[in-house]
Amino acid sequence: MYEVRFHGRGGQGAVMAAQALASAAFKEGYYAVAFPYFGAERRGAPVLAFTRMDKQKIRRKNQVYNPSFVVILDDRLIDLVNVSEGLNPSGAAVVNTRKSPEEIDLGMEIKVGVVDATSVALEVLGVPITNSAILGAFAKTTGVVSIEAVEEGIRDIFGGRIGKEAGEKNAKAARVAYDRTVVGTSRGEKKMVSKKQWLPTVQELPLGLATRSMETDAGLVGPGSFVENKTGSWRTFKPVFNRDKCVMCLLCWFYCPEGAIKRVDGGKTLEFDFDYCKGCGICAEECPTKAIEMVRD
Amino acid sequence: MINIKDLPDEELFTAGHTACPGCGVALVVRNLMKVLGKDTVVYLPANCLLVFSATYPLDAFKVPYLHLLFENSAVAAGAIRRALKRLGKEHVNVVALAGDGGTADIGMQALSGAAERNEDIIYVMVDNEAYMNTGIQRSGSTPFGAWTTTTPVGKKIMGKTEHKKDVMKIMMAHDVPYAATASPAFPADMLKKFEKAKNKEGFRFLQIYTTCPTGWRAPSEKTITLAKMAVETGIFPLLEYENGLLTVNYRPKGKYTLEEYLKIQGRFRHFTPEMVEEVKRWIDMRWKWIRTIEEGQKVVSGGE
Numbered sequence: 001m002y003e004v005r006f007h008g009r010g011g012q013g014a015v016m017a018a019q020a021l022a023s024a025a026f027k028e029g030y031y032a033v034a035f036p037y038f039g040a041e042r043r044g045a046p047v048l049a050f051t052r053m054d055k056q057k058i059r060r061k062n063q064v065y066n067p068s069f070v071v072i073l074d075d076r077l078i079d080l081v082n083v084s085e086g087l088n089p090s091g092a093a094v095v096n097t098r099k100s101p102e103e104i105d106l107g108m109e110i111k112v113g114v115v116d117a118t119s120v121a122l123e124v125l126g127v128p129i130t131n132s133a134i135l136g137a138f139a140k141t142t143g144v145v146s147i148e149a150v151e152e153g154i155r156d157i158f159g160g161r162i163g164k165e166a167g168e169k170n171a172k173a174a175r176v177a178y179d180r181t182v183v184g185t186s187r188g189e190k191k192m193v194s195k196k197q198w199l200p201t202v203q204e205l206p207l208g209l210a211t212r213s214m215e216t217d218a219g220l221v222g223p224g225s226f227v228e229n230k231t232g233s234w235r236t237f238k239p240v241f242n243r244d245k246c247v248m249c250l251l252c253w254f255y256c257p258e259g260a261i262k263r264v265d266g267g268k269t270l271e272f273d274f275d276y277c278k279g280c281g282i283c284a285e286e287c288p289t290k291a292i293e294m295v296r297d
Numbered sequence: 298m299i300n301i302k303d304l305p306d307e308e309l310f311t312a313g314h315t316a317c318p319g320c321g322v323a324l325v326v327r328n329l330m331k332v333l334g335k336d337t338v339v340y341l342p343a344n345c346l347l348v349f350s351a352t353y354p355l356d357a358f359k360v361p362y363l364h365l366l367f368e369n370s371a372v373a374a375g376a377i378r379r380a381l382k383r384l385g386k387e388h389v390n391v392v393a394l395a396g397d398g399g400t401a402d403i404g405m406q407a408l409s410g411a412a413e414r415n416e417d418i419i420y421v422m423v424d425n426e427a428y429m430n431t432g433i434q435r436s437g438s439t440p441f442g443a444w445t446t447t448t449p450v451g452k453k454i455m456g457k458t459e460h461k462k463d464v465m466k467i468m469m470a471h472d473v474p475y476a477a478t479a480s481p482a483f484p485a486d487m488l489k490k491f492e493k494a495k496n497k498e499g500f501r502f503l504q505i506y507t508t509c510p511t512g513w514r515a516p517s518e519k520t521i522t523l524a525k526m527a528v529e530t531g532i533f534p535l536l537e538y539e540n541g542l543l544t545v546n547y548r549p550k551g552k553y554t555l556e557e558y559l560k561i562q563g564r565f566r567h568f569t570p571e572m573v574e575e576v577k578r579w580i581d582m583r584w585k586w587i588r589t590i591e592e593g594q595k596v597v598s599g600g601e
Contacts, residue, residue, distance in 0.1 A: 011317070011511070042349055043317035043511050198354045210361040211354075221354035226313035229355060234318065250301045254484055255521055257316060257323035259308045276312035280319035280510075281518030294518075 001054040002144055003064045007083050008073035009234065011043035013131030016157055017071070018049035021135055024145045024153030025053035033058055044234035044278055046081050053144070069142055072096065073117070073130050075104070076233040082192045084108055093186065094138045096130050101184025107192035113141025115181040118236065124173040128236045132158065136174035140181040147178045195219075231258065235279025238297040241272055245291035252283035252292060299488045304331045314357040316349040319517025321507030321524065322423045323349070325481050326394060329421065332491040335360060337390040338381070340374040342404060343367040344396035345430040346423065370395040371408040375416030390495060392419040397438035398428040400504075401462045412471040412500045419494050419501045422464060425509035433512045437462035440532070441579065442572045444514075444564040455567050460579050465504050469538045474499035476538040480506040482525035486535060486546050493539075506533045514563020526558040531580045534587060543590050555580070 004021065008014025015036040022032035030053040037048035050064040068091040072083055075097035084093070084106045095104055096117035104112055117133035124133070132154050139147045151171040159167025198218035205211065213222040220228045246269070253261045253270060260277040261270055284292040309330035316323040322345060330337070339362040341347040347364055350357035365373050374393035381389050395404055400422040408420065427445050428434040435445040441460045444450050448457040468476040475497045479487040487505070494501040506527055508520040515523060527533040530553055535546040555577060559565040 042315050042345075045315045211356070216354075218354070221356075223356050223361070224311045224359040226350065226355045226357035227311050229313040229315065231313055231315065251484070254301050254304070254328060255324055255481070257318075257320045257327065257520075258312045258314075259310070259327055260312055263306055273312065278318035280520070281516075282319055282324075282520050285518040286521050 001052065001056075001058070001060075002068045003066065004051040004053075004069045004071060004138075005064050005067040006049040006051070006071045006073065007077050007081060008047050008049065008131070009043075009077070010045045010047050011129075012073050013129055014047055014049040014073055016161070017073070017131035017135055018051045020132070020150070020153040020157040021051045021138065021145070022053065022153070023156045024135070024139075024149040025051070027149045027152050028145050030055060031058050037063065044231070046077055067091065069094065069138070069144075071134055071138055073134055074233075075099065078104070078106065080233060082107075082194045084110070084192055085194060092141050094134060094141050096134055096137075101182060101186060103187075105187040105190040107188055107190045108186070109188040110186050111141070111183065112186040113137050113181050113183045115177045117177055120173055120177045120180065124176055125169055132170035133173040133177035136176065136178035137181040139174075140178050141183050147175060150174050150178075230275045231278050232273075232275045235277060235297050237279045237281060237294040238274065238277060239272060239279070239281070239283050239292045240295050241270065242291045242293070243269060245289045246270065247289055247291075249288060251286050251288065255282050255286055257282070298485075299332065299492050301484055301488070304328065304488075305334075307331075309333075309335065309337075309359045310350065311357045311359065313355075314350045315352070316345070317509075317511045317517070319508075319510040319520045320345075320349075321481065321509060321520050322346050322425060324520070325423060325487075325505050325507050326350075328481075328488070329392075329394075329491055330358070330360070332488060333390045333392060333419075333495055336388055337392060338363070338377050340364075340370055340377060340391070340393040342370040342373075342393070342395050342399045343430065344394075344399055344423075345425075346394055346396070348430055367399055368403045369407045370399060370404050371411035371416065371418070371420055374418040374420065375411050375414070378417050390419060391417070392421060394421050394423060396428070396430070396436075397422060397424040397426060397464075398434075398436040400424075401437035401464050405467075409467075409471065412468060412473050412502070415474070415499045417499055419503065422502070422504045423507045424464075424504055425507045425512065426461070427509070427512055429509050429512040438464065441576055442565060442568060444567065445512075450567045455569075455572070456564070463583070465502075465536060465538075468502045468504075469543065471500075472541065473502055473538070474540075476502040476504075478504045478506070478534065478536050480524045480528050480533060480535060482521050482528065483535060483547060490537065512564070514566075515561050519561055523558070523561060526553045526561075529553045530555045530558050531584055532558065532576075534583070536587070542594055543587070545587060545591065 006014040018034040022034035025032040032053040034051045066086040072095045092111040115137040117130035120133040154171045155167040158170045196218040211222040258276045260273040310327045370393040378391045434447045442456040477490045510517040531549045537544045
């Protein structure tokens, strides 16, 4: 039995990728299931999806805990999530990255296939949605399914949901990514730790009172604690600020949904906080003097 | 009157929340909190805002917030106000931040009751025109023809077949001390309304147009452009109801056409010319009503 875990971001289509892989596996003569991890995730937040395939009927209904393969749709997730948790050492990882396999540190030395799927998606589809391209890399790295089956699976799932033409384009993206995938071995130096959960006792959390802001084993909790969650890794494009053109109208500062633009120098100029900027592009769109430009991060 | 430049630097709604890039709700709430200040208690029913800003154990609000049920926002906020009064903390602002589904549909009876009792709270309806939190289902506030997962586009029926519910009109019918609609694309007007709502007493209602790039199938950078277009095309009039009188804060100057507004959003992609005409007819009808009220007010005040 092969079990696959997809690490993606909301809106990148990890769930559709899992479904397309299941469809591809089915065409190769496997039994296959695909299912997402249900959470309240927004576009850009880390999400999970799974595919399970076997030559026999699949009776396992639980979440995948010990995957044979992990597929990482954004290499910045490696720093945020323990992506190699439970990963079978004889398996493999597939990563969307501009780095080489040797530069990827997954906390274990393991077969890894890398491809710059974001560039492939931008070239072929015109949007940075990498779910189809990464499946091409999956076929090349693991060899469990052929690229032809992956193309069929993508036509099937993508074509059915977003139109035949889009299905064809996405199949092409998978093929391009297949040809560009480089397979090697990852480094295993980093210590991967899963984030601890905060499980307070009744004494720590008095009933009927508002939670205070406090430091715990799991990090900061309570009012204002969302600052712990650095959303900067979500973006594909980032704003570049030209100070000379700025007239300090403060519209970008007002319109930033994250509050990632700060007034500094006693209100004389602005600074961008890239720890939180999600790259939505409102600031560049609304700037009356075009002092902000969005470029690929 | 408060200006963008006068807003404090401190963020009472912190960064790091997990809203989609370009979220209209996040940017409106961030600025609302700056106007209301530290002495505020927030009530959140089930909505997107709750899920992206208050996920246990993380919390983006630096002020206390309470979450109970979906349907009782206005009543729960009223109860917080009464409790604070008992504690002698009458200067604290109590604000309920509900979505359009939580206001126009599910929260309506509690809202109507609280408005009728004139509970001393600020009720904010962040109007993103569908149940976005659960995955884009139609609400009473979804506009005509819009695609949602529960109003799919087929051969016979294309999108929602009914028009948007006018909650502002319903609140005017309650004769509340203050009711207004606002759009973030008009910052001065929006901040003025925030401040007025803060300083008044009794039930105060704000309906704010908040773009949802994910649910409207629009590019994330167009959040403010869409908010501007909605006002310019007359789809979302900027109104104020105070002391029993209706004021129009901005008259559309026709800087954008309705077709431009519809074109940016994927949820209107299937529109036929007849559907565009139907929206135009609806806009004209609403503006006719607004003008009738204005004329009537002139006659009455002129006769006194």
